[in-house]
Every structure is written in structure tokens, then in C-alpha cells.
Amino acid sequence: MSAVLTPAAAAAPTAPATPVLKVTQARVLVSEFTKFRTLRSTMWTLLVAVVLMIGISALFSAVTASQYHTFSAAALATFNPVSTSLGGMMFAVVAFGVLGVLMISGEYSTGMIRSSLTAVPRRLPVLWAKLAVFAGVIFSVSLVASLISFFLGQALLNGHGLGVSIGAPGALRSVIGAALYVTVAGMIGVALGALFRNTAAGIATFAGVFFVIPPLTGLLPASISDHLSQYLPSAAGEAVWGGARGITDALSPWTGFALLCGYAAVLIAAAALRLRRVDA
Amino acid sequence: MIEVEDLSKRYGDKVAVDGLTFSVPAGTVTGFLGPNGAGKSTTMRMIAALDAPSTGRVLVNGKDYRAASAPMAELGILLEAKAVHTGRSARNHLLALAQTNGVPRRRVDELIDMVGLTDVAAKRVGGFSLGMGQRLGIASALLGDPQVVILDEPVNGLDPEGVLWVRNLLKDLAAEGRTVFVSSHLMSEMALTATRLVVIGRGRLIADTTVEEFVSRAGGISVTVRTPETAQLRRLLLGPDVAVSSDGSDVLQVRGLTAEQIGLAAWQARLPVFELTTQRASLEEAFMRLTDDSVDFRSHGAAGMAVAR
Numbered sequence: 001m002s003a004v005l006t007p008a009a010a011a012a013p014t015a016p017a018t019p020v021l022k023v024t025q026a027r028v029l030v031s032e033f034t035k036f037r038t039l040r041s042t043m044w045t046l047l048v049a050v051v052l053m054i055g056i057s058a059l060f061s062a063v064t065a066s067q068y069h070t071f072s073a074a075a076l077a078t079f080n081p082v083s084t085s086l087g088g089m090m091f092a093v094v095a096f097g098v099l100g101v102l103m104i105s106g107e108y109s110t111g112m113i114r115s116s117l118t119a120v121p122r123r124l125p126v127l128w129a130k131l132a133v134f135a136g137v138i139f140s141v142s143l144v145a146s147l148i149s150f151f152l153g154q155a156l157l158n159g160h161g162l163g164v165s166i167g168a169p170g171a172l173r174s175v176i177g178a179a180l181y182v183t184v185a186g187m188i189g190v191a192l193g194a195l196f197r198n199t200a201a202g203i204a205t206f207a208g209v210f211f212v213i214p215p216l217t218g219l220l221p222a223s224i225s226d227h228l229s230q231y232l233p234s235a236a237g238e239a240v241w242g243g244a245r246g247i248t249d250a251l252s253p254w255t256g257f258a259l260l261c262g263y264a265a266v267l268i269a270a271a272a273l274r275l276r277r278v279d280a
Numbered sequence: 281m282i283e284v285e286d287l288s289k290r291y292g293d294k295v296a297v298d299g300l301t302f303s304v305p306a307g308t309v310t311g312f313l314g315p316n317g318a319g320k321s322t323t324m325r326m327i328a329a330l331d332a333p334s335t336g337r338v339l340v341n342g343k344d345y346r347a348a349s350a351p352m353a354e355l356g357i358l359l360e361a362k363a364v365h366t367g368r369s370a371r372n373h374l375l376a377l378a379q380t381n382g383v384p385r386r387r388v389d390e391l392i393d394m395v396g397l398t399d400v401a402a403k404r405v406g407g408f409s410l411g412m413g414q415r416l417g418i419a420s421a422l423l424g425d426p427q428v429v430i431l432d433e434p435v436n437g438l439d440p441e442g443v444l445w446v447r448n449l450l451k452d453l454a455a456e457g458r459t460v461f462v463s464s465h466l467m468s469e470m471a472l473t474a475t476r477l478v479v480i481g482r483g484r485l486i487a488d489t490t491v492e493e494f495v496s497r498a499g500g501i502s503v504t505v506r507t508p509e510t511a512q513l514r515r516l517l518l519g520p521d522v523a524v525s526s527d528g529s530d531v532l533q534v535r536g537l538t539a540e541q542i543g544l545a546a547w548q549a550r551l552p553v554f555e556l557t558t559q560r561a562s563l564e565e566a567f568m569r570l571t572d573d574s575v576d577f578r579s580h581g582a583a584g585m586a587v588a589r
Contacts, residue, residue, distance in 0.1 A: 021350035021381045021424055031379035038372035039365065112365040114330055115373075115420060118357055119380045121329045121346045279331040 025125050032129040036137065041106070042099065046141060049095035049182075053145040054152065056088030061153035065160045081164045082174045083242035085153020086146060089178045090238070093210060096138055096182045100189025101202035103130050108197040117280045127275055131190055131268065138186050143179040150175045170242065173253060177240035180257060185210065185237055188264050194271035210234045222248075236260045281306050281459050282327055282428060286336035289322050289483075296322045298483035299336070304461045304476075306427070309454045311474030311491070312463035315571055319483040320463045321360055324432050327461075328357045340428055352381040352424025358417040360432040360463075366406030370397055370416050373405060374423060383423050391419040396445075410437030418446070428459040435469055447473050467564035481571045495566045503539050505532045505546075506555035513551050517542060530554075 036042055064084050071079065104127075107113040120126050150171070154163035166172055188209075192202040210233065217229040226248045229235055235247050239256025251259065282304040289297040297319040304310045314320050325331040327338050329345045338345070340355050348354045364373050374388045392401045395415040400408070405416065414437055421429060431450075435443045450473050454460045461478075464470050470477070470491070477494050479487040487494055507513050510532055514524050522536035534542055539558045546553045 021353045021383060023349065023351060023381055027382050028380050031376045034372060034376040034379055035365075035368070038369065038376070039367045041367055106365060106367075110365045110367075111359075111363040112373075114359055114363040115377055116380075117330060118328050118355070118363075119352055119377050121348065121351050277332075279325075 023120050023122070023125065025128065028120055028125040028129040029132055032126070032133045036103075036133050039106075041102065045095055045099045045102070046137075049092045049099065050141060050145045052095055053088040053092035053142065053182075054149050056091050057085055057149035058088075058152050058156065060087035061085050061156040065157050065162060068160055068162060080242055081154065081157050081162055082150070082168065082171045085150050085157065086174060086178045086241055088149060089146070089182060089241060092142075092145075093182050093185050093234075094207060096142070096186035097189035097206040097210065098203055099138070100134060100186040100191075101193040101199060101206060103134055103190050104193035105197060105199040105202050106193075109199055113197075113280055123275050124272055127194060127268075127272055131187055134190055135183055135187060139179055139183040142182045143176065146175050146178045149178075170253075174241040177242075177253060177257065181237040181241055181260070184257075184260050184264050185233070188233065188267055191264065191267035191271040194275055195267065230256075231259065233260055233263045236263075281339075281341055282430075282461060283339040283342075284323070284327070284336070285338070287323065287326060287333050287338060288335040289319070289326060289331060290334045296483055297326070297333075297480075300480065300483070300485050301336075302478050302485060302488040304428075304459055304478070306459040307454055307457050308475045309450050309460045309462060309473050310476040310478060311470040312461060312478050312480075313465075313467070313470060313567060313571075314463075314480040314486075316465070317482075318480045318571075320480065321432055322483075323480070324357065324359070324430055324461075324463065327430060328355060328359075350381055350424065352377075352383060353426055354424075355428045355430065356421035356424060356426035357430040358414070358421045358432060358434055360436070362413055362417070364405045364413070364416060364420075367404060369402050369404055370408075370419075371401040373416065374420055377420055378423050381424055387423060387425075391422055394422075395419045411439060411442055414438055415442070418449070426458070428461070429453055431460075431462045433464055434462060435464065435466065443469070467562065467567050471563040479567065479570065486570055491563060494570075495561055495563055497566070497570075501535070501561070502559050503534045503537065503542055504555065504557045504559055505534060505542055505553060506530055507532070507546065507551060507553050509551045512549070513546060513553075516545055516549055516551070 061084055064079075104113075107116060116126055117123055150166065154165070157163040164171060166175070189202065189206050192205050193199070196202045196205065214229065214232055214234050217225045217232070220228070230239075230247050230250050236251055236256040237260035239251045240253045242253075250256070284300050284302050287297055287300040288295065300323060312320055312324075322331065326333050327340065327345070340348070343354075345351065345355060368376070371388065371392060374391065375385065378385070378388050392398055395418055397412065397415055397419065400412065405413070408416065414434060418431070418434060421431065434446050438446060447469070450460050450462060462474070474491055477487060477489055477491050478485070479494070487497070489497070505513065508530055510526055510530055514526065514532060517524055517534060517537060522534065525533045539556050543553065543556050
């Protein structure tokens with residue numbers, strides 16, 4: 001190898017002008033953040049997710065407030081002003097899931113993944129960086145959206161004297177929990193994108209797990225579904241912000257969230273294995 | 281320097297690459313030739329560690345590429361298929377790649393300038409023409425100032441000016457001491473840029489040699505002589521290391537003598553000569569001859585008719 005072109009990493013210390021090239025996890029993280037913010041589709045999906053979160057939550061609160069006087073005793077018994085004001089999370093989660101899937105499947109469908117993995121042939125730093133950027137951005141954005149949803153919802157409910165303050169039992173946990181829920185659910189989307197390497201398959205699976213399977217358990221005899229539905233990723237995750245209504249034996253908030261994280265960890269491990277082992 | 285040792289790749293029971301061993305030295309442009317489906321792209325993907333070999337191994341600058349601490353300084357690759365997110369601008373694409381290895385931002389702008397994409401650097405790549413895409417791909421391959429540059433069909437879709445640019449770029453890169461490995465199905469292009477050749481067919485090595493040697497091995501130089509006295513001239517010319525063939529008309533094909541020698545001999549024997557042409561087997565012909573049995577997807581029709589005539 002010619003001395004003229006020794007790679008910077010091995011360059012003699014006498015040549016300080018040459019930048020020292022080296023892949024580090026921090027650099028891959030910066031790169032992934034650049035990728036994240038420079039795609040219009042990402043930004044649009046994020047905006048849709050936030051609008052769904054705040055908009056539907058407000059709608060839930062407004063409708064509940066105006067219909068409260070018609071509620072049955074059963075409905076009154078399960079009424080929770082905190083989870084009502086965060087109701088949009090149930091729908092916003094799909095937008096975050098789509099965003100997660102696209103983080104990786106978009107690279108496969110365009111061929112970008114080949115550039116990414118040639119630049120970082122160890123591969124796994126790319127997955128970790130994607131997950132970290134996703135988690136960081138989504139948690140920050142959804143925490144803000146969750147706070148706005150809460151205060152907007154309580155203001156709407158207060159018009160009928162139903163609102164509570166952020167200091168109410170479980171209120172702060174629910175607000176933070178809602179952001180944690182969509183973040184970890186979205187990370188499941190990232191893992192699905194890496195596993196399927198295909199946008200349609202990833203989104204369909206995500207939607208299936210979070211939207212199709214939960215109502216289907218309702219078709220099972222109660223003796224079975226009562227022991228099953230609380231362990232579904234959606235129900236387990238919703239436990240942390242109080243959205244798991246209508247589920248018998250719902251898990252306690254943090255147990256439910258831990259279970260959701262467990263599902264995510266298993267899928268991420270499988271995604272890492274596949275990324276590492278299978279041809280790009 | 282790229283060293284490929286006993287490299288094979290199987291997809292199910294289809295063997296794409298079959299026991300390839302060759303090396304690509306630094307300081308020259310090495311052409312990578314083979315018919316469609318010969319396994320060129322698969323081999324290149326294995327060199328860049330995108331695909332794992334079924335057997336054998338590849339060393340880039342003496343090391344396993346996966347273990348490189350600064351991959352972009354070791355190897356830059358332009359793959360045949362686009363490897364760019366269509367929704368991102370050219371500059372942001374290059375910036376994101378540069379950041380992984382700590383390549384400074386000014387290098388990104390430098391390369392955008394160098395490949396002539398300054399005016400469209402802020403535009404989304406999805407709207408790029410094939411030629412612009414190739415330029416962007418070349419820019420990303422050169423980001424880390426790599427020792428080894430691999431380009432899969434770099435002149436595809438480029439206009440004549442772009443083709444000339446790539447040709448000079450490859451020569452300059454090699455002159456700087458880099459290893460340049462470039463595939464093309466355009467034989468004439470290879471003849472102009474490459475000094476060494478690696479030729480494969482059906483995943484197997486056919487030749488690992490210089491362009492000159494390759495051409496001479498496949499026929500080399502011959503002289504066409506048109507004369508009414510074919511029998512006499514043939515007798516006159518024949519000798520050790522001289523081969524004369526004739527298709528029965530008034531034309532002789534002579535190998536082993538120069539046009540000057542033949543002309544002089546004919547003049548001394550007072551034999552009339554109407555035509556005396558030196559024919560250099562082109563790289564294209566050499567390639568066709570040597571890869572004849574290894575073409576996977578042969579076209580029928582016109583070629584078949586020519587044979588039947």
C-alpha cells in the first residue's frame with residue numbers, strides 16, 4: 001500500500017491536518033439524526049402523530065364532558081379524567097409505529113441500506129443509533145404532546161367540573177407513561193422494519209398486533225380472554241397510562257410497561273441478529 | 281490491494297460465484313469483466329462485506345473489511361443498483377454518510393463540486409437522472425479518500441463528457457497509488473482505462489492478466505492480405521511461428537508476420553497484392569472468444585442467423 005494514501009487512522013502523527021477517520025457509536029448517532037431530520041416523510045409522519053395525539057385526546061375530552069350527564073352507572077364507574085384526556089394515544093401509536101418501521105424499511109426499499117452498511121460494516125452501531133435517535137426524538141415530542149393533551153383535556157372537562165390537576169394520583173405517571181408507551185411501541189416498529197426489511201409487511205404486522213388482535217380476543221370465551229388479553233403488547237403498554245379500560249385483571253402500570261419493554265427487547269434482539277447475519 | 285481467496289457464493293442451489301481467487305494490486309486500474317450474470321456484482325458485494333461468502337474470504341488492504349476501524353478510508357464503493365434514499369437531498373445523503381466515519385463537512389462540498397452536482401445538491405435524489413445518480417454514487421465512494429475504490433458500471437447512463445471524466449478520474453486515482461477495481465460490460469471502455477483485467481464467467485475465473493496479454497491470448501494481431509495468387513503467397517509466407525489461413529476466396533489471414541514483412545515478400549516474388557491490413561483483435565473480440573462457453577443469457581435471433589449463413 002502506498003505511503004501517500006495511508007488511511008487517516010494509521011497516518012503518521014506528523015500529519016495532523018488529515019482528519020482522523022474512525023467509526024464511533026457517537027458518530028453513527030449523529031449520522032442517524034441527520035438522516036432522521038432530512039426526510040420530509042419522517043417529518044410529516046411525526047406531525048400526523050402529534051396531531052392525532054392532541055386532536056383525538058381533545059375530542060375524547062370534549063365529547064365525554066358534554067355526554068357525561070347521560071353516562072350509565074357502569075360508565076361512570078370506569079370514568080377516568082386522566083386517561084380520557086390522553087385517549088389520542090391509542091390512535092397516535094400507529095403513526096409512531098409506521099415511523100419506526102420506515103426508519104429501516106425505507107433504507108431497504110431505496111437501497112440506502114447498502115450505503116449505510118458499507119460505511120459501517122460492523123452494522124450493529126447503525127441499529128443502535130437508529131433506535132436511540134428514534135427513542136430520543138419520539139419521547140421528547142410525545143411527552144410535549146402528552147402534556148398538551150392532558151392540560152387541554154382537563155380544561156375541557158373542567159367546563160363540567162370533571163377535570164383534575166397534574167398533582168392528582170397517577171396523573172403525572174399517566175402523562176409520562178403515555179409518552180413512554182408510544183416510544184417503546186414505536187421501537188417495536190423499528191425492530192419489525194429491520195426484521196421484515198419491507199414497509200408493507202412491517203406496518204401490517206404492527207397494525208395487526210396493536211389494532212386487530214386486541215378486539216379479536218373479545219371473540220374468545222371470557223374464561224380464556226380474561227387470562228390473555230392483559231398480556232398483549234397493546235394492553236400491557238396501555239396499563240402505564242390508564243388506557244387499558246375494559247380489561248379484566250389489567251396489569252399494574254409498571255408491570256405492564258415492563259412487559260411491553262420485554263416484547264420490544266426480544267424483537268430488537270432478533271432484528272440485531274438478522275442484521276448481523278443476513279446479507280444486506 | 282484486494283485479495284480474493286477461493287471465494288464462493290451460493291443462493292440455494294444456484295452458484296453465483298464459484299471458487300474465485302485473484303488479487304487486485306494498488307496503483308493500477310483493474311477491469312472486471314464478465315457476461316451478465318457472471319457474478320461480478322455479487323463478488324463486489326462480498327468484497328464490501330454486504331454479502332457473506334459461502335466459502336473463502338476477501339482481504340481489503342490485508343484486513344477483513346468488517347474489522348476496519350475507518351471503513352471509508354479503506355474502501356469506497358459505487359454499486360450498480362442505486363444505494364441512496366430517494367427522499368433525501370444529495371448533500372444530506374453525503375453528509376449522513378460522512379458523519380459515520382468523521383469525514384469533515386467541507387469534504388462533502390468538495391466532492392459535490394468535483395462530481396459537478398453543485399446546482400442540484402439541495403434537490404431530492406428521487407428526481408435525479410441516471411447520470412446524476414452515478415455522479416452522486418462516485419462522490420459517496422470517494423468521501424473517505426479511500427485506498428481502494430470499487431465501481432460497478434460507473435459509466436452507465438453518463439453522457440460522453442461524463443464518460444471521459446470517469447475515465448480520467450480512474451486513471452488519476454490509480455496514479456495516486458490507489459487500488460481501482462471497475463466493472464463494465466463496455467469492452468471498449470475497459471480497453472481505454474484498464475491496464476489489468478479480471479475476467480469471470482459463470483462465477484469462475486477465466487483470466488487474471490493484463491489487457492495486452494488478454495488480447496494476444498485471444499488471437500492477437502493478424503494481417504489480412506488480398507491477392508489473386510493465394511496459393512503462391514501462402515507457400516512463400518509459411519514458416520515456423522507463421523500461420524496462414526484462407527477462406528477459399530482471394531483473402532489470406534496471416535499471423536506471425538507484420539504487414540511490412542508480407543508486403544516486402546510479395547514484392548520480391550512479384551506477386552500482386554491488392555490489400556494489406558493489420559487487424560488487432562479488439563478487447564471485445566478477445567472477450568467474446570474467451571467467455572463463449574460461459575454466457576448465461578445468450579441472445580438469439582440475429583446472432584443465430586449469422587452463424588447459419
